[in-house]
Amino acid sequence: MTIIKRSATGMPGPALAALVSPVHGGREKHEFPTAASVPKGEESLREAKGPTTFLAQSFRGFSSLVIAVAALTIGFPEEPFAQAPEPSAELTFKHALRLAEERSSSLEAQDASGRSSRERAVSAGSLPDPVLRFSVDNLPVTGSMRYSLTDDFMTMRSVGLTQTFIGSDKRDARRDRFEREAELASAMRSMELARLRTETARAWFDRFYQQRILTLLERQRGEAVLTAEAVETAYRSGRGDQKDVFSAREEIARIENRLHEVRAEVDNSITLLARWIGDAAKLPLGAIPAVNGTRLKMQDMAHQIDLHPDIQILSARERVALAKVRVAREDKNADWSLSLMYSRRGDNFSDMVSVGASIPLQWNQKNRQDRELAAQLAKVAEIRAEREEMRREHHSEVERMLTTWRANLLRVQDYDQSLIHLATERTNASLAAYRGGKGTLAAVLEARRMELNTQLERLRIEKQAAAIWAWLEFLIPESDASADATNSKSDKEPGQ
Secondary structure, eight states: OOEEEEOOTTOSSSOOEEEEOOSTTSOOOOOOOOSSOOOHHHHHHHHHHOOOOOOOOOOTTSOHHHHHHHHHHHOSOOOSSOOOOOOOOOBOHHHHHHHHHHHOHHHHHHHHHHHHHHHHHHHHTSOOOOEEEEEEESOOOSSTTTTOSSSSTTOEEEEEEEEEEOOHHHHHHHHHHHHHHHHHHHHHHHHHHHHHHHHHHHHHHHHHHHHHHHHHHHHHHHHHHHHHHHHHHHHHTTSSOHHHHHHHHHHHHHHHHHHHHHHHHHHHHHHHHHHHHGGGGGSOBOOOOOOSOOSOOGGGHHHHHHTSHHHHHHHHHHHHHHHHHHHHHHTTSOOEEEEEEEEEOOTTSOOEEEEEEEOOOOTTTTTTHHHHHHHHHHHHHHHHHHHHHHHHHHHHHHHHHHHHHHHHHHHHHHIIIIIHHHHHHHHHHHHHHHHTTSSOHHHHHHHHHHHHHHHHHHHHHHHHHHHHHHHHHTSSOGGGTTSOGGGGSOOOOTTO
16 A cells, blocks of 8 residues: 655645555554755665665755754654544524523523522421520629629529420421522522523524525625626727716615625624523524424413413512411411529528419500401402402413414415515516617616515514524423413412
């Protein structure tokens, strides 16, 4: 086997090549010509060591330093077959969504909020800390026994312990309130996840279609340049009109003006996508996902609307309000406290022990506890009314979005099946008439302009359909789509 090795790129003069043959199955031996002649003694010594294999093509007029550098550049052992370079990384649609979720700080904030509520739930289910009390009672401050801790029989040095006991039902109610607040944080996380996916998808689609618009305009500019060159050639040869030359140049200027705008929009789309996924927004985009189908179904719309993040949040808020109603009811049952105190007197007097119990006197429940309970019940009614109104609003919004999305898909089909084809045929007919001397260049340029606008309008409609699809597809987080709709049904108030 013979392997041809080329010199490093950029070396002046003819390419340096060495034909290297395997030496008896051993390691290949690389040799390079030098500017100086090989002494006869060294040549005979080299022949005595074994057969030498090399192609010597001398570089006359170059210094030995250049040849030495070339030898060092290509003289290291290499693999016989170079490996193919790895394909460049692509930013696929799913990869962009995953990166957005991994980088999101708002999701971490909602997770932290949920953990906070769960930690408070554990604390709320426990008894309050006991109170330790140290005191000196009945210390005389006048007379012969003033400031004495042992002379007066009423002076006592006391240590006491007080514990407040909260009923288990009240502690359960308080714990349940914070557990419901943890569920509210989870619902808010679902809403944030839906918004994150929707905005990331729209940013990805925006960059995808802006890039396609840029490619289309650049191709049109290339065609316009060729047309202008042909018109100028005809004019110089006396077969064309000067006004056609200016018309062709004007068309190039129009397209270049639009290119400035579209390039700025491409850069802005990359910036917007980078807001969600970081530096990966600069990677080339992968294939576009199919946008002609969605998880939402019209026949099951009522059930799916109940899973909408906004509805889920209001349902979670209602459960929190119901938990507060339960707490307000339990607050009508007063807590009681038990205290134990040991008192030491002087050596000539007996020590004493005191035991006591205390309970608040809720003598004005009508204006205090009952008012608080009524306020919480009114809050529940408020949230229920808001949820019903929002359910109707989202139901109407989803139906309108579905209708617009389906209409846009049909419009894209019309463009693909007829409108773009007709615009192309019109351009071809105008060009054929112009070449045959029966038409004008202005008609050709107008036909091309209309064809370009038709293709751009198709991209605009398809982009709008993709944006609506993203809104519909991620309206309900996929992880919550299989949840039972009963999660949105509020628990009945205790005692109702």
